[in-house]
Amino acid sequence: MLDKFKPTWMVETIYHITPEQLAKHNVKAVLTDLDNTLIAWNNPQGTKELIDWIALMEKNGIPVVIISNNSGDRIQKIADNLHLPYVPRSMKPSRRGFVRASKELQIPLEQCVMVGDQLITDIFGANRTGVRNVWVLPIINSDAWNTRINRFFERKLLKRLLKNDPGMIWRKSLD
Template sequence: MSIDDYRPTFMVEAVYDLKAEDLLKHGIHAVLVDLDNTLIAWDNPDGTAEVRAWIDEMTTADIAIVVVSNNKHSRVERAVSLFGVDFVSRAMKPFTRGIKIAMERYGFSPDEVIMVGDQLMTDIRASHRAGIRSVLVKPLVTSDAWNTKFNRFRERRIWRKLEKKYGKLTYQKGI
């Protein structure tokens, strides 16, 4: 395992900072997006008006959105039912299972897909393993579900190693 396996291709403050025009310029036609603390706050399953507007922008631009979450089916289904997007539950990130299912379901090629998530340990690592580009976003809320807290602890060590190798990592307002 190399520290490079955790280095995101892009870093933006929030998923809403990804603009359809920029994605298309990069040849991206499909956004795989983590659910908790990326698309919606883990403790607010109904999401926000910003999420709705972002999904509408992607849909208008003919950019597919598929939620790829480690959560169980019922949790993800309830959350995405409000947005009308497809999903893969029990994705098993950092493994590639969920990403591969989404890509095969739609016939996406790796060069037209991007994975967006708030965790280096799961989302970004899975992206590298699947051979697709990645976007790290800041978590929507600073509290985490119990199982994420352990990953955050390990993530701080990885973050320090990344910055030692590449310099300060900063979030942008777009890609």
């Protein structure tokens, strides 16, 4: 069970992930969390770094899809602003959002990667769906109130994961 919370990779930010690294691991599409992975939860404007990264993925023919537990106007506005497709109300760790994105992209789950800042939603959800995943550091250190509860359990999980594998550290690439 603990294994289902273990990320495939740990990389500091989504911007560290390059098309070359993805190709090496036979990844054809990036599924990503929104809040604190792509943007700061309290600042919906994407940074220049993010815009550049999205452009780089597009240039290399790698689709990027937002898989969010958020719903409604907020996510639509942000996704439109970034020109990214999205799956709202994914209810991660449910399999639903991952499966829907993979079907719409016509790219099998095994060739997708999920990027997210939360073990309990993003990483657990991806693992239970058979999607390799990247755990990134949250963009900012404060969280919305509902995320703070997840963080409490996340710290406990990380402690146990580290006991089994002390080599779990954030790196600057997938390799």
